[in-house]
Amino acid sequence: MNSPMIHCQQLTHVYSGKVALSNVSFELDAGEPVGLVGPNGAGKTTLLSVLSGFLRPTSGTVRLFGQPPGATQLIGKVSALPQVARLDPSFTIIEQLVFYARLQGFTTQQAALEASRVLEEVSLTEVTHEKPPALSHGMAKRVAIAQALIGKPALILLDEPTAGLDPVNVRTVRAIIAERSPATTFIISSHDLAELDRLCKHILLLENGILQPETIDLNEEQSAIRYMTLQMETGPAREVIAEFQALEGVLQVTNPQKNEFIVAYDPERQPHMDLQLMQCITRQHWHYRQLSHGKTLEEKLFFKD
Amino acid sequence: MHPGFLNHLLLISQCELKRTFATRSGLLSIVTFAVVWGVILLYPLRFSADLLVQEKGLMQGFSFLDVIGFGSIQQWPIPEFGLFWHFALLLFPLLSITLAADQTCSDRERGTLRFIVVRSSRDRVFFGRFAGVMVIQALLISATALSTLALVLYRDAALFSSALPDLLVVTTNLILAVLPFTAMMAALSATVKSARQATVWAILIWIFLAAIIGGFAYYLPTLAFLKLLVPGYQLSALAALSGWQTLQLAYVPLLQSLILLALGRWIMARQTL
Numbered sequence: 001m002n003s004p005m006i007h008c009q010q011l012t013h014v015y016s017g018k019v020a021l022s023n024v025s026f027e028l029d030a031g032e033p034v035g036l037v038g039p040n041g042a043g044k045t046t047l048l049s050v051l052s053g054f055l056r057p058t059s060g061t062v063r064l065f066g067q068p069p070g071a072t073q074l075i076g077k078v079s080a081l082p083q084v085a086r087l088d089p090s091f092t093i094i095e096q097l098v099f100y101a102r103l104q105g106f107t108t109q110q111a112a113l114e115a116s117r118v119l120e121e122v123s124l125t126e127v128t129h130e131k132p133p134a135l136s137h138g139m140a141k142r143v144a145i146a147q148a149l150i151g152k153p154a155l156i157l158l159d160e161p162t163a164g165l166d167p168v169n170v171r172t173v174r175a176i177i178a179e180r181s182p183a184t185t186f187i188i189s190s191h192d193l194a195e196l197d198r199l200c201k202h203i204l205l206l207e208n209g210i211l212q213p214e215t216i217d218l219n220e221e222q223s224a225i226r227y228m229t230l231q232m233e234t235g236p237a238r239e240v241i242a243e244f245q246a247l248e249g250v251l252q253v254t255n256p257q258k259n260e261f262i263v264a265y266d267p268e269r270q271p272h273m274d275l276q277l278m279q280c281i282t283r284q285h286w287h288y289r290q291l292s293h294g295k296t297l298e299e300k301l302f303f304k305d
Numbered sequence: 306m307h308p309g310f311l312n313h314l315l316l317i318s319q320c321e322l323k324r325t326f327a328t329r330s331g332l333l334s335i336v337t338f339a340v341v342w343g344v345i346l347l348y349p350l351r352f353s354a355d356l357l358v359q360e361k362g363l364m365q366g367f368s369f370l371d372v373i374g375f376g377s378i379q380q381w382p383i384p385e386f387g388l389f390w391h392f393a394l395l396l397f398p399l400l401s402i403t404l405a406a407d408q409t410c411s412d413r414e415r416g417t418l419r420f421i422v423v424r425s426s427r428d429r430v431f432f433g434r435f436a437g438v439m440v441i442q443a444l445l446i447s448a449t450a451l452s453t454l455a456l457v458l459y460r461d462a463a464l465f466s467s468a469l470p471d472l473l474v475v476t477t478n479l480i481l482a483v484l485p486f487t488a489m490m491a492a493l494s495a496t497v498k499s500a501r502q503a504t505v506w507a508i509l510i511w512i513f514l515a516a517i518i519g520g521f522a523y524y525l526p527t528l529a530f531l532k533l534l535v536p537g538y539q540l541s542a543l544a545a546l547s548g549w550q551t552l553q554l555a556y557v558p559l560l561q562s563l564i565l566l567a568l569g570r571w572i573m574a575r576q577t578l
Contacts, residue, residue: 054577054578103421
């Protein structure tokens with residue numbers, strides 16, 4: 001029987017008398033990226049630090065590929081982007097990446113090629129011979145992402161990978177994750193729910209150190225009730241709700257934010273709700289900005305029915 | 306296949322050597338050390354050696370050196386090495402406390418250790434850094450011993466064959482002498498947040514440990530064996546010995562180093578990175 005990629009059992013971490021993680025238990029198999037969300041202080045970084053072997057849990061069991069975090073059997077198999085970590089200011093970027101690749105078992109020549117490759121992947125070839133103090137915050141972040149990409153790790157733990165990056169580099173990181181998945185499994189902690197919505201199929205929600213009982217499956221295809229999220233350019237809220245409510249198959253229409261409407265519907269009664277909504281908008285001469293299937297991740301996580 | 310323990314030990318210690326001998330800040334420290342050592346070698350050491358050579362016939366029976374506790378210098382056939390021995394027994398343990406203070410602490414505070422540990426192990430980093438710092442100190446000790454040999458040969462080139470055993474004795478003994486100090490700094494560096502804190506703690510622990518154990522041993526002589534726990538405990542006894550006799554006390558630094566490294570490894574394994 002294959003053991004899961006990550007196995008956490010009754011994981012608790014107490015830091016200075018404060019419970020950062022409380023009896024967290026879950027199992028994850030290799031595959032699509034997994035998002036880790038929760039408010040500030042919920043325990044996301046603590047959980048990733050425990051999984052990376054940077055922090056010893058107070059109690060509980062953790063296994064990655066059947067090994068405890070930090071085991072030498074995991075070298076090259078697991079890599080991490082810590083939230084707060086800077087490179088050594090004494091050495092150039094390339095020297096440090098080559099050193100890391102050498103630790104992962106690359107020969108000197110292979111390590112030099114690998115270091116250049118990962119720098120190219122994050123579009124940072126121009127800083128190869130710079131020392132870390134010469135880099136901007138965003139550049140340092142990209143170098144930290146580059147080190148996590150050395151080799152072919154089966155699992156990469158990313159703590160806030162896009163925080164502090166400009167939109168172009170956020171796209172680059174997203175593209176890297178999309179390209180490497182599912183051969184590499186990513187666990188991504190982030191506050192950017194739109195980003196996670198795009199990348200992840202599963203979400204782990206932590207609140208006050210407690211993992212919420214259900215992992216959120218972003219795939220709604222099997223649900224009896226489906227949702228559409230509509231962002232309008234123009235259109236009075238009361239009229240929009242009234243018009244949509246009258247459509248065949250619509251169960252409920254809500255207006256959680258200005259110009260945003262969530263339509264709950266029965267897919268058996270109306271399988272083409274998107275077309276029906278578009279026709280309604282055209283009839284009323286309204287303008288819309290975006291129509292998407294499902295609820296936003298934010299709605300799913302924090303504004304459950 | 307995963308790289309082995311020795312492979313990582315080599316890579317991590319090589320990195321430490323590179324930090325000392327191939328970075329601007331490392332080279333600055335080495336140049337400073339070379340200048341200080343050059344001054345010691347050319348002035349106090351050379352002048353004292355010349356004096357000892359000239360006065361050798363006059364010092365039969367009684368010597369001022371006996372009064373100030375440096376009588377053993379006269380037992381060294383080559384006075385330069387006797388003097389080097391005494392200077393180095395003071396200089397290198399002190400140097401070790403500063404040079405070996407930052408084995409892991411600043412990297413841990415900066416988070417750099419996370420990048421390393423995720424592709425190595427805490428044990429490998431701990432012992433790799435310790436090995437690297439020991440090699441650096443061994444190189445410095447060898448360089449100072451060789452410069453003393455050069456001084457001897459400058460005075461009398463015929464002394465080469467008799468100076469070689471002395472060179473080996475002092476180099477071996479000094480490396481053994483700095484071993485527990487380096488191990489103590491490895492353990493402290495795994496605990497505190499900065500190299501400065503590690504140095505301050507080392508001095509405090511050293512003084513208090515010596516004072517407390519000394520106090521116990523004074524009132525309860527059966528506890529005198531606890532003095533073995535104080536790094537450098539053997540140095541005063543060592544200064545009174547000469548030649549290969551000095552290796553009689555080699556077990557003391559080796560034992561201390563083993564205990565301190567075991568303690569440091571235990572701390573490192575539990576430390577939050």
